[in-house]
Amino acid sequence: MFLDGLKQYMNFWSIFNVLWATQLGIIVGMLPGLTATMGIALLTTLTFKMPAADAVLILICMYVGAIYGGSRSAILLNIPGTPANAATAMDGHPLARAGYAGSAIGIGTTGSFLGSIIGLIFLAVFTPLIGNFALNFQSFEFFSLAIFGVVISGNLTAPKDPLKGWISGFLGLFVAMIGMEGIHAHVRFAFGSVDLSGGIDLIPAMVGVFGFSEIISVMKNRKLEVVQTEINRVIPRIRDVAKHWKTIIRSGVIGTFIGAIPGVGEDIAAWVSYDFAKNASKEPEKYGKGSYEGLISAETANNAACGGTIIPVLSLAIPGSAPAAVLLAAMFIHNVRPGPLIMIESPEFVYQTVAMVFMATIGMYILGLSMVRWLVKVLTVPREKLMPIVFVLCVIGAYAIHSRIFEIGVMVVFGLIGFIMKEMDYPVAPMVLGIILGDILDKNLRRALVLSEGNLLPLITRPISLVIVLLTVLTLVSKMPWFRTLTAQIKQAIFGLFKKVS
Amino acid sequence: MNEKDMHKADFVTSVVLLVFSITVVWMSIEMPRLENRDINPLTVPGIVPGFLGVVIGIFSLILLERSLRHRGYKLELNGEKLGFFFRKSSSLRMFGTIGLALFYAWGLIGRIPYPVSTFLFVFLFIVLFEYSKSDTAERKRKKILMAAVMAVVVSAIVSAVFRYLFLVKLP
Numbered sequence: 001m002f003l004d005g006l007k008q009y010m011n012f013w014s015i016f017n018v019l020w021a022t023q024l025g026i027i028v029g030m031l032p033g034l035t036a037t038m039g040i041a042l043l044t045t046l047t048f049k050m051p052a053a054d055a056v057l058i059l060i061c062m063y064v065g066a067i068y069g070g071s072r073s074a075i076l077l078n079i080p081g082t083p084a085n086a087a088t089a090m091d092g093h094p095l096a097r098a099g100y101a102g103s104a105i106g107i108g109t110t111g112s113f114l115g116s117i118i119g120l121i122f123l124a125v126f127t128p129l130i131g132n133f134a135l136n137f138q139s140f141e142f143f144s145l146a147i148f149g150v151v152i153s154g155n156l157t158a159p160k161d162p163l164k165g166w167i168s169g170f171l172g173l174f175v176a177m178i179g180m181e182g183i184h185a186h187v188r189f190a191f192g193s194v195d196l197s198g199g200i201d202l203i204p205a206m207v208g209v210f211g212f213s214e215i216i217s218v219m220k221n222r223k224l225e226v227v228q229t230e231i232n233r234v235i236p237r238i239r240d241v242a243k244h245w246k247t248i249i250r251s252g253v254i255g256t257f258i259g260a261i262p263g264v265g266e267d268i269a270a271w272v273s274y275d276f277a278k279n280a281s282k283e284p285e286k287y288g289k290g291s292y293e294g295l296i297s298a299e300t301a302n303n304a305a306c307g308g309t310i311i312p313v314l315s316l317a318i319p320g321s322a323p324a325a326v327l328l329a330a331m332f333i334h335n336v337r338p339g340p341l342i343m344i345e346s347p348e349f350v351y352q353t354v355a356m357v358f359m360a361t362i363g364m365y366i367l368g369l370s371m372v373r374w375l376v377k378v379l380t381v382p383r384e385k386l387m388p389i390v391f392v393l394c395v396i397g398a399y400a401i402h403s404r405i406f407e408i409g410v411m412v413v414f415g416l417i418g419f420i421m422k423e424m425d426y427p428v429a430p431m432v433l434g435i436i437l438g439d440i441l442d443k444n445l446r447r448a449l450v451l452s453e454g455n456l457l458p459l460i461t462r463p464i465s466l467v468i469v470l471l472t473v474l475t476l477v478s479k480m481p482w483f484r485t486l487t488a489q490i491k492q493a494i495f496g497l498f499k500k501v502s
Numbered sequence: 503m504n505e506k507d508m509h510k511a512d513f514v515t516s517v518v519l520l521v522f523s524i525t526v527v528w529m530s531i532e533m534p535r536l537e538n539r540d541i542n543p544l545t546v547p548g549i550v551p552g553f554l555g556v557v558i559g560i561f562s563l564i565l566l567e568r569s570l571r572h573r574g575y576k577l578e579l580n581g582e583k584l585g586f587f588f589r590k591s592s593s594l595r596m597f598g599t600i601g602l603a604l605f606y607a608w609g610l611i612g613r614i615p616y617p618v619s620t621f622l623f624v625f626l627f628i629v630l631f632e633y634s635k636s637d638t639a640e641r642k643r644k645k646i647l648m649a650a651v652m653a654v655v656v657s658a659i660v661s662a663v664f665r666y667l668f669l670v671k672l673p
Contacts, residue, residue, distance in 0.1 A: 049668060163568075167519065167561045170554055174526065177551045184536055186547040189529070212603065219631070220596040387599070388627035389656055392620055395607055396660060400670045405612050408673070412607045416600070423503065424511050442550045449544035 005355035021058040022363035025065020029081045036066035036082050036323040037210040044330040045397040052334035057356045064360035068112040075104050084266035087274040087298035094290035102232035108299040109368035110241050115300035116361040118252030119307020124354045130315040134340035139448035140458045144468040146441035150434050151475050153263025157427035162479045164426045172434020195406040202329045204398035204407040205414040209428050211394040212415025215387045234372050244296050255301030259308020263433030265321030266305040273301030314338045322429045513574030519562035526555030616672040617661040625653035
């Protein structure tokens with residue numbers, strides 16, 4: 001079925017779309033301030049009149065390209081082009097400073113390529129499995145899954161202060177309550193506004209949160225300087241890549257797994273993978289000073305996460321990251337209905353998506369290893385000239401889908417909210433996830449209450465729901481000091497027992 | 503933001519969130535129960551927002567308690583500190599960006615033709631942020647000319663692409 005999906009895209013226009021969209025993605029990813037999420041959101045507005053198959057292909061190419069492209073600025077500027085490339089900068093930039101910019105780009109590109117391939121294998125294997133399993137989900141399971149989604153997303157995107165992540169997630173759930181609700185068509189929190197009664201559309205909100213707020217941040221911060229270095233050989237030697245095979249496989253699996261967790265995303269995937277690689281490394285002292293192993297671990301994981309984030313998008317209609325959230329919204333715009341029923345209604349779409357990720361991966365690798373010296377010039381475009389253009393696109397992009405000036409206001413307001421949240425260390429990804437999950441939460445809680453006649457016990461008597469509730473509780477308490485002390489004491493008691501025995 | 507300032511910011515945020523959550527809970531309780539439509543009382547529209555309001559309220563109380571423990575209530579705001587904040591170049595750039603963006607999105611769009619408003623925004627943005635006192639008169643003239651050219655090009659391309667390629671009725 002994958003080959004059938006692939007055949008559909010083996011024509012001139014599809015390949016042309018793959019090339020330009022992936023190249024545009026690489027450029028968007030490279031430029032600090034332009035993120036994958038913003039790129040996909042803006043491109044959604046440009047492709048919404050295209051057939052679904054072409055539009056989703058273009059968006060996936062933008063996604064894969066942007067997540068990879070951010071490694072360029074991470075290596076050359078020490079500023080990650082997208083948050084997903086923050087771990088890349090740790091070793092990529094020291095390598096560039098030492099005069100190995102070309103080989104760092106080459107190794108990073110190969111890591112991204114292999115990570116993306118691992119991610120798409122998992123995507124092909126696990127989406128049908130999870131989709132079929134999710135057919136057992138009923139209202140209580142969907143309600144607990146929605147709560148678990150924002151809680152785990154809050155936990156992992158704000159590791160220092162998960163409380164702020166949870167607040168962000170629940171605020172997002174609240175935003176989804178604005179407008180006409182889906183059961184009795186009653187308008188909530190609209191204060192008489194006709195525009196608000198239609199609800200807050202995800203795309204303008206996301207363009208604001210990830211676009212306008214980034215523009216303000218970029219303009220506020222200091223100017224960036226590109227490392228003046230000769231870019232030497234870019235295409236890596238096979239042996240230079242092969243010696244990291246263990247790191248590549250480990251990072252690919254970690255990246256995919258973390259990507260598949262709702263609302264967590266590519267940046268966390270890269271950091272966790274980097275941490276695992278450092279702990280397992282024979283040369284941990286080189287990490288942060290220019291380790292190819294560290295670089296490849298981060299780049300493999302963030303691109304593997306692209307495939308991972310699409311698994312819950314297709315099987316549960318729950319995004320694994322912010323860019324995947326826009327992808328999900330774009331699929332809905334194009335009348336593709338992801339979710340548990342996808343394996344019954346349109347199983348071929350799952351394999352078409354795998355084929356799309358494959359095409360994007362190939363495009364990314366070819367484009368990533370070519371035109372390197374030429375593309376570096378893009379990084380020298382001054383922010384004073386670039387940012388007004390980005391804002392013009394944010395405005396027209398927010399407006400274009402429904403042709404409503406109100407959406408421009410939504411974009412601006414959410415941009416300001418996103419900027420304030422970032423300044424105060426509130427992650428914005430859980431809020432976006434909350435906006436998506438709000439409708440699922442609302443309908444399923446009320447349906448569940450009707451089915452159980454107001455009894456909440458099925459939350460813990462139904463096995464799948466019980467597991468999700470336990471995971472949610474564990475996620476909530478895992479960050480509390482008393483829980484950490486308790487687990488440390490248990491660990492000590494268990495290991496102490498073994499020591500005594502030995 | 504340093505840790506001390508963050509506790510102050512958390513104090514203010516927690517109070518705002520607490521007021522917000524109380525308002526949401528109150529509005530949810532006051533929301534129509536739709537008895538006239540004979541709906542199941544377990545599906546009333548206010549039930550989920552009310553639940554979310556309670557959860558946000560609990561989180562904001564935890565945040566408030568934590569900021570109080572770290573003396574976040576001592577805001578120590580005075581004219582000197584505020585003056586320093588508003589004079590910082592990063593603050594000026596931030597407010598400049600927000601001001602121009604709001605002027606474009608809410609002041610120009612929909613009031614004058616889209617290509618003109620876009621030209622004005624791009625031109626003003628580049629000129630204001632590229633302005634430097636130390637530039638010679640010749641260099642200043644060159645910068646203004648470049649900004650005008652760029653604004654015309656951006657405005658024309660974006661307007662044409664959205665109007666004729668994507669068939670969007672421009673605002």
